[in-house]
Amino acid sequence: MDQFLQLTITGIPLAAVYAISATGLVVTYTISGIFNFAHGAIGMLAAFAYWQIHVGWGLPALPSLILVIFVIAPLFGALVERVLIRGLEGASEVVNVVVTTSLMIGLLGLANLVWPPGVNRNVVQFFSDVKGVNILGVTVAIHRLIMVAVAVLVVGLLWLLLNRTRIGVTMRAVVDDRSLLQLNGGRPARVSMFSWALGSSLAALAGILIAPTLNLQPITLTLMVVTAYAAAAVGRLRSLPLTFLGALILGLGESYLKGYIDTSDKLGSFQLDKLGSAFSPIVLLIAIIFLPQARLRSVGQQRQREHWKVPSVESAVLGAVSLVVVVVAVALLLAPTYQLLLVDALFFALVALSLVPLTGYAGQISLAQVTFAGVGGIVASMVGAQLQPLGVVVAVAVTGLFGGLAALPALRLQGIYLALATAALAMLMYELVFLQDSVMPANNRQVPPVGVGDMKVSSTLGQIVLLAVAFGLCSIGLVFLRRGRWGRRLAAMKDSPVACATLGLSLTSTKVATFAVSAGIAGLAGAVSGKTLTTDQLRFEANFPVTTFAVVGGVGVVSGALIGGSMLGVLPVMNKVFATNAVGLFKFFEIPVSKLNAVLPGLMGVSLGRNPTGLSPMLSQRFEPVRRSPVAAIGFPVAVAVAWFLAYRDVIDGWTFLALLALVLAVLPAMAVVLAGELGLQRSLVIGGIVVAGLAGAFALPWATLSDTSNAVRFCAFVGYGVLVGVAAGGVAGLLQAPEDERPPSPDMLGITSPLNRSDALEAERGLGFSEEELLVR
Amino acid sequence: MNPSIDAPVVEEIPLLSLRGVRAAYGNIDVLHGVDLDVPKGTVVALLGPNGAGKSTTLKVACGLMAAKAGKVLVAGRDVTGVRAEELARRGLVTIPEGKGVFPNLTVRENLIVATYGGQKLADIEEVAYGRFPRLKERRQQVAGTMSGGEQQMLAMARGLASNPAILLLDELSMGLAPLVVEELYGVVAQIAQSGISILVIEQFARTVLGVADIAAIMLNGRVRAIGSPDEIEEELSSAYLGG
Amino acid sequence: MALLETRGLSVRFGGHLAVSSVDLDVESGVVTGLIGPNGAGKTTTFNLICGVLGATGGRVIFDGRPIGSLSTHYRARLGIGRTFQRLEVFGSMTVRENVLVGAEIRQAWARFSHVSPQLLADGEELPLGEEVELLVERLGLAAVADVRVGELPTGQARLVEIARALAIRPRVLLLDEPASGLDDTETGHLGELMQQLAASGLAILLVEHDVPLVMKVCAQVNVLDFGQVIARGTPSEIQANEVVQAAYLGGS
Known part of the structure; x- marks a missing residue:
């Protein structure tokens, strides 16, 4: 009984902080309509900012608190709304989700960059020098009392804000009827911005309060958000009292589970001690299962901002064959360490491909694809190397089945709930399965090489070919399916679910099947990866970048998955090339270049608001002139092949080859137009100049990579060349495209x-x- | 107050006018070129059956919906594409279809939201409660729990108190008992007396013809007839029931 | 007994009774009209019949069997097809593909349930592709068969919805304002098509605000106001009805 009391008393302050955080999430969502996956990351950043100001720079606690909670956090929230969220009007739910998940990844990267891990940072509890208070025989630290008091205060102030101030009343008015508010002269955009500022403040408050009881680690603090998701889901993302109830269940439940279960407790070989940290995803899933069925609504035709062409099967076959050829050609030029990057690129491309049927064709969201890949890899490994290639088949089947079953409860729901449910699944799998010693002994597991009998894929090059072939075959299969009945049905379902239902289509079983196919492809990626899977690679948040990059690449088409996935896979190249480089401003601040790639996925994702269709369709549109010009269409592969051969024979440097490739890709569309004689002499000369400068640069570049050049020279050379090519590409795009875009006039x-x-x-x-x-x- | 319809109004710039307005919901074309003027100090009734495009016309006029083509002019100035909240702040007040109130806000809170027009809450309350004393008794009541008539009064009060130049009323009578409708149109007549220009959209034509100076009939996204209320009344039955 | 009946059909949104005790009889072989002012509950009634919305009271009876507990796609499989007031076409696909999807979905479930014969072909059973061509042609869409529906004007998109609904070979067809966006000639053709379909045995329930069209094609007309049926009868009875006049024109 004593223990129960004690655990209850520890649970309540925890619940209080969860309530504060979840309140912020709900306020932002109900008012702006965007679910902020990055809510926890904002709280985390605020906790670090507080540490920096208070501990790092020595400002007293109170002013630091005021500065962070009332100035920095709300300004940041407002900025996010202004820059990222406002542009999302009319974008699909997928893009909405990807933008805030990317923000989360970006902020995590930023925190790691500014406050490198490994340094011991401690935020002390408030009044840690004062002795705790005795409540029913349990000593409670003042800090914990403050947590509860602050939560009560927040509830009170929020009530006052919403009922007694004009902005608060206006916030409730937005929820009631947005357009009526406009007719009253109220500005919904401002209200939405205010809700983001308020949400960020609450996130900051929660982050700072909880920081002393956790380690000041970016990821731990960020993942506290899952608890906020769960509490908010209990409140159906709109009811504050129910959200508080959810927070209470979570705080107490977590406290009991952690208190009553010892680290050594087991059920068979299943370690039970992870149940405590798995509690919030469990509550999240249960809350989602008990949500009422989403109503089918006739919403009428909406203007779709995304649009993808359906390729023919022939072009898919051609694409697949060229992919294998190109990949082998590139691999032959690469040193072994870089070859490994290519393996990763193809692996992520295959995982991203698994999102094409689900997200691209059917318009459903999943944040658990890496988890599915992990399941595939682990199953293949359990079946064992002897039984290959049966292992791959079993892995795909099991993952597909698992994906279909796991998604079943969430599929009656739509949009944001599906995203939340898959996120919960990813978290649950990580905490409850991937952390088990029996599943991942010593936190890793080797996926056996694929092969038949004694013939195994053992070399890196073999692995590259295998993955490229797998990607090619899956792509052809998907394009084939997309052009057939099944694909038409998915496209129809994406266009109008309600019309499909009234034609006699069971939406749930169609979605389950799609989910199974998608999970199966992800499982295949895991099973043929030949990787040593580590628990870290399968973390909950590792799922986010894949979805982001798939959408950035253009998730409606297989080439988009290839572009997105490979970008994600080759990002670490920066670690290798610029291992010792840093950018900075004199000695004032300095950021290692290798750390920048932690921020990049975030930056990629948040760019989506402008171009929701993704890169691939944009590129194919840009290269349209090339297809029309036979000289360019034939000349391009020949030129590249010649350059490749020279590089292969070491006549030119590998870097020169890459630089040439980049140059050719940047100016090719313009060359096609020039060759077709469609451009004037002056512009043709400009383009010619760019080509000459690019060629000179390409041959000069190897000089910068020599080991005795200084960091700065090396870095500047690459950046300079990158900028040159970028400007060329941008300029060419500008030459070829007509300007558009018009803003509503201000009165x-x-x-x-x-x-x-x-x-x-x-x-x-x-x-x-x-x-x-x-x-x-x- | 009621200028003769036959008198030339060419020289005067109408307070609100629509010129060749086309609009669509996604693919669904609803307006196929609407021309309509609301001269200063007049009540214009826009009539027509279901789906004729009346409400859409109003949505374009008040800025809630963008026109695909054509122009919206306020006092002769092109305000096409200006956002609804900006027009509202400049004296173009709209009481939308159904219930123009925030159902989960109290009467007083509804009036608080009305202060974005630039008036003080105290002034707004004075005008609103002065015109509709029943609202004063109910000022702490949540708007959604009031009767339909009272809600419509609140909506009107909100519109009036913000001292508009032009008032756009959409289906004032929707879902209300005839007596209440009569009372509301009595208020509309009073408002018109004070010189505010009013555009009324109404499916139930007879209720509004008594207060209107000019009436227009819309059919299939176009204004089909325009004239004095008497002239228009004769055409009504055939327009509605195809008799 | 009518093919489709509703008895005491009601639905409440919050405190608002949107459809209240509606009794309808939709007979095979004729077009039944459902008219009424804006917000009277016509589209809501459609949603209740095909299960897009759950009723809070009353019954929907199809072919003598209560279907109120079935989900939307099962009702469709029994033979209830519909179109939408706010278009629900598959905008990213061509006209032909829109109809094809309907036919393919039907073919998938037809293995498990009874399907009525084709409505527009005379007797013989056509292969899928030909059935689609026939539907496209009969709706006058042959010229735009390969155009993406998202690019079509409203009127034609409405015809695509009708063709798609016919592709599941319904026994009753619910048409929600099919003539809005059509010009006079197109409306004329649509009227003829409805009469032909009815003559071949289909039951049609028509919501339409083009009253002349309703008066021309309907055998029976129901008038809905405030969620209640305030009048029913032949077109001429309805036109003479004072209550209806008042509902439409208001007051006195």
Whole structure:
């Protein structure tokens, strides 16, 4: 009984912090309509900012707190709303999810960059020098009392804000009827911005309060957000009282589970001690299962911002064959360490490909694809190397089945709930399965090489070919399916679920089947990866970048998955090339280049608001002139082949080859237009100049990679060349494309500066109203 | 107050006018070129059956919906594409279809939201409660729990108190008992007396013809007839029931 | 007994009774009209019949069998097809593909349930592709068969919805404002098509605000106001009905 009491008393302050955090999440979601997956990361960043200001720079606690909670955090939230969220109007749910998950990854990377791990940072509890208070025989630290008090205060202040202030009343008005608010002259965009500022403040408050009881580690603090997701889901993302109930269940439940279960407790070989940390995803899943069925609604035709062409099977076959050829050609030029990167690139491309049927064709979201890949790898490994290739088949089947079953409860729901459910699944699998010693002994597991009998894929090159072939075959299969009945059905379902239902299609079974196919492809990726899987690679948050990159690449087409996945896979190349480089401003601050790649996925994802269709369709549109020009279409592969041969024979440096390739790709569309004689002489000369400069640069580049050049020279050379090519590509795109984009005019620009009211009208009626000049404005 | 329809109004710039407005929901074309003027100090009734495009016309006029083509002019100035909240802040007040109130806010809170027009809450309350004393008794009541008539009064009060130049009313009578509708249109007539220009959209034509100066009939996304209320009344039955 | 009946059908949204005790009889072989002012509950009634929305009271009876507990896709498999007031076409696909998807979905479930014969072909059973061509042609869409529906004007998109609904070979067809966006000639053709379909045995329930069209094609007309049926009868009875006049024109 004593222990129960003690655990209850430890659980309540925890629940209080969860409630604060979840409240912020709910407020932001109900008012702006965007579910902020990065909510926890904002709290984490705030905790670090507080540490920096208070401990690092020595400002007293109170001003530091005020600075972080009332100034930095709300400004940051408002900035995020202004820069990222406002552009999302009309974007699909997939893009909405990807933008905030990317933000989370980006912020995590940023924290690791600014506050490198490995340094011991401690935030002390408030009033840690004062003795705790005795409650029913249990000593409770003042800090924990403060947690509860702050939560109560937040509830009170929030109530006051929502009921007693104009902005609060307006926030409730937005939830009631957004357009009516506009008709009242209220500005929903400002309210939405305010809700992000408020949400960020609450996230900051929660982060700072919980930081002393956890380690000040970016990831631990960020993942506290899953608890907030769960509490918010209990409140159905809108009810604050139910959200508080959820927080209470989570705080107490976690406390009991951690208290009553010893690290050595086992059920058979299953270690039970992870149940405590798995509690929030469990609650999240249960809350989602008990949500009422999403109603089918006739929403009418919506303008779709995304649009993908369906390729023919022939072009898919051609693409697959060229992929294998190109990949082998590239691999032959690469040193062994870089070859491993190519393996990763293809592995991630295959995982990203698994999102094409699910997200691209059917419009459903999943944040658990890496988890599925992990399941595939582990199953293949359990079947064993002797039984290959049976292991691969079993792995695909098991993963597919698992994916279908796991998604079943969430599939009656749509959009954000599906994203949350898959996120919960990923978290649950990590905590409860991947951390088991019996599943991942010593935190890793070797996926056996694929082979038949004694013929095994053992070399890196073999592995590269295997993955490329797997990607090619799956792509052909997907394109084939997309062009057939099944694909038409998915496209129909994406266009209008309600119409499909009234034609007699069971939406649930169609989605389950799609989910199974998707999970199966991810499982295949794991089973043929030949990797040594580590628990770290299968972490909950490791799922986010794959989804992000798939969407950035263009998830509606297989080439988009290839582009997105390989970008993710080759990102670590920066670690190798710039291992010792850093960017900075004198000695004032300095960031190792190798760390930048932690931030990149975030930056990629948040760019989506502008181009939701992704890179691949954009590129194929840009290269359209090439297809029309036979000279360019034939000349390009020949030129590249010649360059490759020279590089292979070591006549030119590998870097020169890459630089040439980049150059060719950047200016090729323009060359096609020039060759077709569609451009004027002047522009043709400009393009010619760019080509010459690029060629010179390409041959000069190897000089910069010599070991005795300084870091700065090396870095500048690469960046400089990158900029040159980028400018060339951008300039060429500008030459080839017509400008568009139009903003709604502001009335102030139209000359209406003061309100028109009745007296104005009367005045106008007397013929004294507006002067002729004013009337002529526009 | 009621200028003769036959008198030329060419010289005067209408307070609100739509010129060749086309609009669509996604693919669904709803308006195929609407021309409509609301001269100063008049009540214009826009009538027509279901789906004729009346509400869409109003949505374009108040800025909630973008026109695919055509222009919206306020006092002769092109405001096409200006956002609804900006127009609202400049004296173009709209009471939307159904219930123009925030159902989960109290009466007083509804009036608080109305202060974005630039008026003080105290002034707004004075006007609102002065016009509709029943609202004063209910000021702490949640709007959604009031009767339909009271909600519509609140919506009107909100619109009035913000001292508009032009008032757009969409289906004031929807879901209300005839007596209440009559009362509301009595208020509309009073408002018109004070010189505010009003565009009324109404499916139930007879209720509104009594207060209108000009009436127009919409059919299939176009204004088919425009004239004095008497002239229009004769055409109504055939427009609605195809008799 | 009518093919499709509703008895005391009601649905409540919050405190608002959107459809209240609606009794409808939709007979095979004729077009039944359902008219009424804006917000009277016509589309909501459609949603209740085909199961897109759950009723809070009353029954939907199809072919003598209560179907109120079945989900939308099972009701479709029994033979209830519909179109939507706010278009629900597959905008990213061509006209032909839209109809094909309907036919393919039907073919998939037809193995498990009874399917009525084709409506527009005379007797013989056509292969899938030909059936689709026939539907496209009969709706006058042959010229735009390969155009993406998202690029079509409203009127034609509505015809695509009808063709797609016919592809599941329904026994009753619910048409929600099919003539809005059509010009007079197209409306004329649509009227003829509805009459032909009815003559071949289909039951049609038509919601339409083009009252002349309703009066021309319907055998029976139901008038809905405030969620209740306020009048029913032949077109001429409805036109003469004072209550209906008041509902449409208001007041006195």
